[in-house]
Amino acid sequence: MQLLPVLVSLALLLVGAEAARKKTTTHLKFYMHDIVTAEPSSPATAVRVARGVTLLPADPTKRFGDMYVIDDPLTEGPGAASPAVGTAQGFYILASRTNIALLFTVNMVFTTGPHNGSTIAVLARDAILDPVRELPVVGGTGVFRGATGYGHFRTYSANATTFNAVLQVDMYVRARVAL
Numbered sequence: 001m002q003l004l005p006v007l008v009s010l011a012l013l014l015v016g017a018e019a020a021r022k023k024t025t026t027h028l029k030f031y032m033h034d035i036v037t038a039e040p041s042s043p044a045t046a047v048r049v050a051r052g053v054t055l056l057p058a059d060p061t062k063r064f065g066d067m068y069v070i071d072d073p074l075t076e077g078p079g080a081a082s083p084a085v086g087t088a089q090g091f092y093i094l095a096s097r098t099n100i101a102l103l104f105t106v107n108m109v110f111t112t113g114p115h116n117g118s119t120i121a122v123l124a125r126d127a128i129l130d131p132v133r134e135l136p137v138v139g140g141t142g143v144f145r146g147a148t149g150y151g152h153f154r155t156y157s158a159n160a161t162t163f164n165a166v167l168q169v170d171m172y173v174r175a176r177v178a179l
Helices: 003-021
Strands: 023-034 046-050 054-056 059-064 067-075 084-094 102-110 119-126 133-141 148-158 165-176
Touching (some): 023 084, 059 084, 119 148, 133 165
Antiparallel strands (some): 023 067, 102 119, 119 133, 133 148, 148 165
């Protein structure tokens, strides 16, 4: 009878080790192009669908509650002509009454290469004026099914007049290797 708890514990350890062995960390680096103001060479990819009431003290052009829906291109490099790797589809809301901080909900949809057809889901607070923001991965599909991890988001470039920005994104994703 005393041997049974030991055998059960050993079996649980082996199952846990096997599950850990089936996961691997993948590092992805790409650039997200958030185009709020359309230009001749690029259409708007972020559209305000709700306008907040209260002006933000840090930036009177923004309002608490402003909401944007996005379908932003993801590219290999920072240039708009760089090869596409996918799109970032979701929304962000100016969610702080005092700071420029977003509630950021997005699916990174990969359309080329070994991750074609797979997605990574991110849901987080994004303090966009911070030099590096760490946002959690809350799931995924395809090769990223059941993903966990995080992304480091950095503002690569931003235009204060048009509000267009390019973000450098480094994702560190852990998911099952075999589906």
